[in-house]
Each structure stands twice: as structure tokens, then as C-alpha cells.
Amino acid sequence: MLAQCTLFVLLLQVTSSWAVPTRAAKRAGPTVRLDDATVTGVANGTVNKFLGIPYVQPPIGSLRLRQPHPITSYNQSFSATTYGPICPQQLQKLVLPDDVPAIVSEEMGSIGAPVDLPISEDCLTVNIIAPADATPDSKLPVVLWIFGGGFEIGYPSSTDGSILVNQSVSLGTPVVYVSLNYRLNIFGFLASEEVQDAGIGNLGLQDQRQAMRWFQQYITQFGGDPSKVTIWGESAGAISVGAQLVANKGNNEGLFRAAIMDSGAPLWLGNITHGQPYYDHIVDETGCSNSSDTLDCLRNAPFEALMSATNSTPNMFSYQALATAWIPRVDGVFLTDNPQQLVKQGSIADVPFINGVNDDEGTLFSFTTLNVTTDDELLTYIQTYYAPNATSDEIEHVLSSYSSDPVYGSPFNTSNQNALTPQFKRIAAVLGDMTFQGPHRFLLQERSAMQPTWAYLYKRGKSTPYLGSDHGSELTNAYGGGDLAAYFIRFVANLDPNGNNVDVEWPKYTTDSPSLLTLLDGDIPLNITQDDYRVEAIQAMNALMLKYPF
Template sequence: MRSRILAQSVLAIACCTLVLAVDTVVDVGYSKYRGRVVGDGTTQWLGIRYAAPPLGQLRFAAPKNPLNTTGIQDASKFGSICLPQNPTDWSAKPNPRFQIAEDCLFLNVFAPSNATASSKLPVMFFIQGGGFGSNSNANYNGSDLAREGNMVIVSINYRVGPCGFLQSEEVVKEGSLNNGMKDQIKALEWVRDNVEKFGGNPEHVVLNGDSAGASSIVILLVSPALRNANLFVGAISESASEPTLRTLAQGQDQYNCLLKASGCSNSTASLSCLRSLNATKLQTTNCWFNPHIDGSIIPDTTFSQFEKGDYAKVPTIFGSCTDEGTKNAPQTTDTLSDAHAFFLNQCPSLSNSSLTVLDEMYILNHTAPVFPSSGKLWIQASNAIGDFRSHCVDNFYQSVLARDGMPTWNYRYGVIDPDQEAKGFGAYHTVELYAVWGPNNTDGNPPKSYLTSNAGIVPVVRSYWTSFIRHLDPNVGRMRGTPVWEQWDEERRRMHFVTNETGMERMGGDQLRRCEVLEPMMRALEQDPPKGVKTQLDGSAIL
């Protein structure tokens, strides 16, 4: 009898000390959300509000806290993604993967189903791309990453176009600047306050983003508003570029452009007029909106902030794809005049002599294959924009990081897909996402070889990424048999990802010299020079 009582007491104590896995219903304070167990070892909570709907008077305002709700909210489906700037954007077309709406400030959480509230798993915080004009990497499935990396994945939507980045004196007085960036910060604060309830560690959050998401990461790294916030401990930047960071006066021109396009030009209360319109009336093909200088989140250009050492001192990975430019240069580029028009469209301040330098570096006497339905100079123009919008941008940031003794790693993603090679696109902008997330977890349109001959690159890349997110070092948990990923330093060593041939290489001397020549152009791309000031490239060292 005594032994039975003793056994029951021990069992009771064990039950009391048992740590239970996170329930599908999670209380985040203002709401309770019911997620779903997928059955693959992970649980998903989709479409969680991290901010109030940015509607009515909250249009063009900083994100506010969500309102309290009663009952249990369904978190089994993704929420709407944010309205694209351009009405002809691909994300504006009917798509079974998502819907668009102005009410779009949602995030998604993917976690191992056996995680507990005390697991303190590393967190990957994903910021999608889209040129700050759309949410282009929406609704990716993070379950494979969460399960294989034993970590929590958080992905977010954020406002883009005029809803996210309207800039003018009127906005300063009656609204808020850089709301798309403030959305990202608001979501990071949500992670700090709530991710532990899903099994994550709020003190171990690693940023990961591609394209405009990668550029956002650079902005977050230099933002004084985050310098002491301790919202992240590392960052992976995939194919960052330089968004044009306008001054208030330059932003005013785009504000006036939107007033004209939307029919609010004659209003005596122009911002109120813009707030009164149906959201689709704010969409435009002629006006452009980006993150901008605001004295708070973005006090100066990111190049200048890095040069001064004014950035978050955390471990980083930067990298880009071999053929970054093929989907960003006009495929119709056929003549020297076409190439010049393209260069000037990118950087209107280029002098005639600078165009000559670009011709010598990329166009004249630089032969390249000519592909069906493509101009004779498409590849040459693609090589140029690949350098000045991506490869050389990474070189700039990481040379500063190496100067300051910060651990940083670089990659060149060059996985060859036969179909994309035949079309001339090669290893195009952000194609590495199919390897990081897995070909079945992204946009539903992976290169076919990622399911066959290139399937082996997926676990290789993913193991480096998950290792960095877990250990702030891509090598600790890398796949057995893969090479050590050496840090970027004055030797400019980088990992070259190619199926069955992944290994270290150095940035070539020719590319480095081109980057040195292109630096004035890259600075002009990041912030337009005053009217009448020409951007001069000195090609004497390589011509």
C-alpha cells in the first residue's frame, strides 16, 4: 500500500514538472490565435496581426498596436499581403497563393511541434523583397527550415509603395515617414514580446532577407533607432542593392506626382484627400517611393553610415547570384544607344565620359552569347547592373566589416539550371531562395532541375544558413563533407555555390577594379546628386 502511494506521489510530481509542448492556441495578449499542426513535425500560425489595420486615418501613419479581440482567432491561413505600388505588378494579378489588400500587417510563425515555451530556439526573421513596391516573396512555407534547423521562422508583410514610403512636408506634419521600415521594426518588437510563447528565443533573432528585404536589413543595421534595442544578433543579406534614399525635397516631387495621378492636386488638404480615396487609386506606374532620409531611422546614406562605423556590430552573411542582372536589364538591349538609355535610366547623372567608361568595361569588345528574343547587348548590360547594383555593393559593405574586424561571410550563388541557361538568365537574382527554403516551399515555380539534378544543392545551402542562424557561424552545423566557409577579409574570399562543386574562391582582380571605378555611380544611385551635378567615373586604372 505504501509503495503504491509512493509511486502515485512520484507520478504526480513528474506530471507537475512535465514541460508541455506549445499548444496550437497561443495567447499573445491582445488576441488568442489557433494554429495548426502540419503533421511533418511542425506547427504553423499564419496571418497573425502584429499591428492595427493601417486604414483610414492610419493610412500613412506609423503602425499602431492591434486592438484586443475576444474569442479565438483562426491562424490556419495566410493573411492578405500589402497592396503593390504598380497596378500591373504581378502580385496584383489573381493568384491562388495570396490575396492583396491594404489591411495587410500580418506575420507567420513556423515552429517545431515539440517546442515548449522554455525551448528558447533560435529565430529566423524573414523580410521579403519586391523593390519596396510589392511583397514579392509572400507566404513561403517555413516548416522545412523550422524542422531541419530546430528553430522558429517568422515571416512578415510590410507596407510598400506610397502606403509604406510616402514623403513630403504634409506627411511630416500629419502622418509619418518610412512606415514600411517602421512596420518591420514593429514586427521585430512583436517577436521580442511574443516569440517565446512559440518556443523561440527573443534574445537570439537573426535577420534574413532578399533583394529589398536584404536592403532593408542594411538599413536596420545602420539605424540609430535600433542601435540599443537588441532586437537581433545577426543578419543574412541575400542580393542587397541600394534603394534611392531621397531627401525631403526630392520626396516632395514624388508626393506631388501622386497628387496628380490620384486627382488630389487641387485639394487644400492633400493628405486628407489621399486618405479618402479607395486604396487602388494610390497605385501608380509613374511615381516612385523608397525608404528615405528622415533623421531618425535613416539619418544618412548606408554607405556613409558604414564608412563612419555607425552600424550594428553583429555577424553577417552577404552574397549575390552570378547573373544578378539578367532579370533587371532590358532583354531588348540591342544597340549602344539602348545600353546608354538603360544606364541613364538607372543613373541619370552619369556624364558622357562616364558612359564611355561603362562602354569600355562592359560593352565594347566584350562578346557574349545572343539568346532567342533578346537583344545583342542584353548580357553585357546585365553584367554591368549585376556589378553596380549587387556584387560591388556587397564588396563595399564587407570591406568595411573586415576593416572593423567583424565576422562576415560572402557567397556567389552560381547553380546552373539547364533551362535557365538556355534562356540566358543563368543564376538569376535571388534564385538561391529555392535552395534556402526548398523548391516546394516558395512561389510554386522553381527551376525544374531543383527537383532533379540540382536537388543536392538544397541541403548544402540550407545547412550553412541554419548553422549561421543557430550559431552565428555557417560552419558549426554545416553538412558533413562540405567545405569550410572562410570569412571575407582583404583576400576577398567567398563561397561559390555550384552543385557538386561548391568551394571557396576569391573575387577576381578585374571585378574588384570595376567595383572601384563604379563607386561614384553606386553613391549616386543611393542618393541623387543635386540637379546639374554629373557623376564622373574614372576608368583610367583599367582602360
């Protein structure tokens, strides 16, 4: 996790075509040709890396809070040996109780810790990691990684794609790995009537889409096949992938042929005007409230003022947890309806996909609500922050399916253990199902009969106190050469996670046989189970959120 770091501004010259300043390479490295420019990367053992390549014009100055502007062409050679600056990060701080075990503090202690990386509004770059022997004739499958972080924080270099590429080579199915930066928080997900009128909703998602177009144009130069792109994300990255699936009325423009979503799916999202209170707050905090054009005022506001205002808004480790300020919303252009309604309508890209969740998605986000200790307080909390337009009876109907007995709460299947407060495990179950498990099952039930679908349930790490198999815990496996990564690589290569010498054959998910590849601790690490847990509770939660989206 990240915190706000010292601002580092990288100024790039913008011309009618595009010029990138030359950075002297320390030593000769691999090169590719982009238009009239020679781009020099870095050789790193068995892979070649090309890092920090701008894919649009810098979203600064007159281009702040505007749609991404494509680069006309590259006409000056440059070095691409280091990651570019990360996008501005919203300040976060998670305060844990003094008596939590050391292992919890160690695992979560990085949340809010400073990250020594350059930060700039001029951050829209892409990164390519390819096998060292890849050439423009290789036509390798491509996996495009979209990082998570609640649409508030995150950056591509937090995960090492070279591990995945090396594993793909060892499996005999080499792939090209690519990643991107996209605008976050106020810069990427400002929402209001003013934003809607200006047609600049969901800029972070628009950045992702434009990066996909960039890869279509240039990925061949790095050894990739533009017709064999799989988009993959975790958490907010997975929600982004879900949004890309339903964007443009399900027309993916040929930008990708498959999708992987870890701990995220098309989410319950309401109209862009639901973000009006946060927009008005930003306007007030930046001194723009007296302006006749508040949006223009924000475009010209000092960066420090914008970040100070952003940092005063709720984040995923604030009291209201996952009811955050900066999320995608229905803007009428990129997202024409609640993504789950688009799923129901069939307005979704008809591509194979994998969608998985962790068993205890909500525990990580439940430490901020320890003062909620009674049934009435929980009902008030949910109604205040998550479903303000729902009646008390509607919310009570949902909560009646979530027992306050800690035996039934999350971390699941841990008996009476991990009960920090009388409601902690119950809140964790509710938040996990609302934001992750519910959308996951909804997507699978709605689409598995129409397109090839595989689903997994990650249940490893259950012994971690209070966290269990928590949100993000699968990433060490998916990126660290694990069995889940191997399934993903085969899927990217062949549109099927199975292949020769798999330990467990992973069946497709169907409504008649809703099979889950289940990853477990112990002597049997992989098993096939059925998606039949908390049926009544998740069904009630999904009905509520479909009626009252965020």
C-alpha cells in the same frame, strides 16, 4: 511574382486595447497565450503554425499613411490557422520576345500572373512556424524572414518556412521561423517633401521594425528566444535588412543579433525628395492636386484610385527597370543618410552577417531594354534613369569598364551565347553590378574587418538561356532543404555557418583574403574562391553611385 488581384477587405475591430474577431477552428490545434487571449494555430506534421496574427493596429482609415500603431494588448481569443490578406500589390507585366526559349518563358511566365489571394490595406500580420514540440521554455533561435519584390509586390506565404524548420530539426539545431507583411509601393514608400515634413517616410521599413518589437514581446510563447533573432531577407528583403542594420544610427535596440542578406545590401539611396515627381503624379492622378493638404487628401482617397495611380508608375519590369518609383529613401528619421555613407561612418549594427549574390543578378531586369543597342544609347539610358546628375564623362568612365563584346557580359562565362541584342549582356552586367554586386562588395570591404562576415556567390543554373544564375535563383536552395539552407540554419543557431560534417568549411571574408563560398553546377558543387572579379568595373560603379545615389 504577383499582380493586382481582387480586393478583399478584412475589417478588424479596433478598441482602446485591441480585439480580434474569433474565427472558428476546424479542429483542435496548438495554442499559445498572448496577453488575455488564447491563440489557436494549426498542427502540420512536425511543425506548429500560427498564421495571420495582427501585430499593429490596421493601417486603414485615419491610420492610412501613418506610422504603425502598436497593439496595446490582445483581449479576445482567436484562431490563427490561415495567412492574412496580402498587402496591396503594384501591377506588373513582363513582355518577353517571341523567340526566347520555352524554358525562359516557363521560368518567367509567372511574372504579372494573377495570384488568387485576398488583398487588403489591413495586411500587417506576422506568422510563426515552430517545431511541434517547442514550448515557452525551449528558447530556440529565431529566423525572421523579410520577403522581396522590389518594394512593389510580395507576401510571406510565397515561401514555405516549414521546410526550413524541418531541416533545422534534422540538423540537430532546431529554430523558430517567423515572417511578416509590410506595406509596399505607395502605402509603404511614398516619398516627397510633404512626406518628410509629416515624418512618415519609409513606412514599410517602420512596419518591419515594429514587427521585430512584437517578436521581442511575444516570441517566447512560441518557443523562441528573443535574444537570438537573426533577420534574413532576399532582394528588397535583403535591402530592408541592410536598412535595418544602419537605422537608428546603428543601434538595433536589441531586436536582432545577426543578419543574412541574399542579393541585397545597404543600397545607394538619396534624399526622400527624390521621390517628389512620383508623389506629384499620384496627387494629380487621384484628383488631390487642388487640395490644400494633399497628404490628407491621399489618406482619404478611394483605394481604387490610389491603386490605379500606383499602377501607372514605373515598376521593376518597366522600361527603366531597377530605377523604380517606390524604394526606401533618406528621410532624416529612420534613415539619416545614404545607407552606404552610414556604413562608411560605422553607423551600423555590430552583428555577424552573411551577404551573398548570384552571378547574373541583372539579366532578369534587362529584357525591357532591348531597344538600347548602341554605346551612345546605353549612356543616355543610364544618365536618364540612374544618374541624371552625373556628367556624360563620369558615366562614360564607368561604362568603359564594361565591354560591349558579349563574351564579357552577363550571363557571365557563357562566351558569345545569350546575346539577345548587341547591348543585352552589357546592360545586364551594368544593372547587376549597380544594384547588387556593387553594394555587396562595398559592404564586405568596409565592414569585414570590424564584424564577423561571410560571403557567398551563387553560380548554379548557368545553362538557363539569357538568365544564367539570375536574381532569385538561389531561393529554391535556401528554402528547399539545400546546402545553402544548411549553412544558414547553423548560422542562425550558432552565429557561425560551419559545424560538424560540413562538406566545405566556409571561411570568413576578410580584406586580406576575400573568400567566397561559391555554389557551382557539376561534380564539384561547392568551392572556395576569391572575390576578385570585375574589380575595376565595380570600383568605378561604386564610386559613381556613392556620389549620385538613387
